[in-house]
Amino acid sequence: MSPKANMSPILAPEPQKTAHRKAIKPLYKTTLGRLYCGDSISVLGSRSFNRLKGKVDLVFTSPPFPLNRKKRYGNLQGEEYVAWIASLAPLLKDFLTKTGSIVIELGNAWEPGQPTMSTLPLEALLAFKKAANLYLCQEFICFNPARLPSPAQWVNVERIRVKDAFTRVWWMSAIPKPKADNTKILTKYSKSMQDLLERGTYNSGIRPSEHNIGAKSFLTDNKGAIPPNVLVTPQDLTEVLSIANTRANDPYQTQCRENGWQAHPARMPQKLVEFFIEFLTEPGDRVLDPFGGSNTTGWVAESLKRKWIGIEMNPEYAETSKIRFGLRCNLPKVSADPSAS
Numbered sequence: 001m002s003p004k005a006n007m008s009p010i011l012a013p014e015p016q017k018t019a020h021r022k023a024i025k026p027l028y029k030t031t032l033g034r035l036y037c038g039d040s041i042s043v044l045g046s047r048s049f050n051r052l053k054g055k056v057d058l059v060f061t062s063p064p065f066p067l068n069r070k071k072r073y074g075n076l077q078g079e080e081y082v083a084w085i086a087s088l089a090p091l092l093k094d095f096l097t098k099t100g101s102i103v104i105e106l107g108n109a110w111e112p113g114q115p116t117m118s119t120l121p122l123e124a125l126l127a128f129k130k131a132a133n134l135y136l137c138q139e140f141i142c143f144n145p146a147r148l149p150s151p152a153q154w155v156n157v158e159r160i161r162v163k164d165a166f167t168r169v170w171w172m173s174a175i176p177k178p179k180a181d182n183t184k185i186l187t188k189y190s191k192s193m194q195d196l197l198e199r200g201t202y203n204s205g206i207r208p209s210e211h212n213i214g215a216k217s218f219l220t221d222n223k224g225a226i227p228p229n230v231l232v233t234p235q236d237l238t239e240v241l242s243i244a245n246t247r248a249n250d251p252y253q254t255q256c257r258e259n260g261w262q263a264h265p266a267r268m269p270q271k272l273v274e275f276f277i278e279f280l281t282e283p284g285d286r287v288l289d290p291f292g293g294s295n296t297t298g299w300v301a302e303s304l305k306r307k308w309i310g311i312e313m314n315p316e317y318a319e320t321s322k323i324r325f326g327l328r329c330n331l332p333k334v335s336a337d338p339s340a341s
Contacts, residue, residue, distance in 0.1 A: 024038065058103065134172040
């Protein structure tokens, strides 16, 4: 993408007006939620969803990333992607409660054929934010220590870059102070903080940063530490939240593998969903994921006593997501190819 193209204004396409005349039925329901199969823009604009406007406390999702190459789960490219994601913003905002939030995970992108990063993810964020006049509450870094070294040509072959191992998670809202409570996501105190609380003393005074630390500023036991926006485990502050997403034996993947079904290749890490649902909602609130995939969001929301709505365009992914809730998957078992290695 040329610099000139990067700077051109993006006009978001109008959502299909005909979608408002249609009602749709969910693929399946649970005690607290329902999963719809279809295109997000069409489903969100359907008559069935009118009743949900203003009733969603959290939109939490990971849309197809703005990659400059095609993936099998489907993704738009370049300015087409930016215009598409911008068209979603006003739709999603309409569903938020006054104090609701939108949290979107976006991955990085590289320019085709060269070792330079694309600004496409940032353009997509800004277009999304502007299209719905949203506030950017905070940026989070989601580090995945298990990511394979990539882009392979520049990292493994020519050895001129390091591996790309994080995604950004953007928290936005319609007002500057949406519902949020970091006391719900406190992490375990470090050993040094536990020792400080037990000892009851520390070196107070002016720090090199010019902060003036009072003699009792750190002596209150708040039952845990406030996590940073680079998510950290309670066990070790040098380790990032367990979001490697490499588990191969959870019920979802096991049943997909045993029956020859295609598991979603970009599953949302469970702990990432838990973090934001607990941070930004309360039991009984409603969570919406317009790009459900294997429906980790709905499954976590249900386990945390939140109502949920999910949308997934791919019929096979939508059907296999039933596994998470112990529901019967109505796909035929696929025999393994004996010639496959």
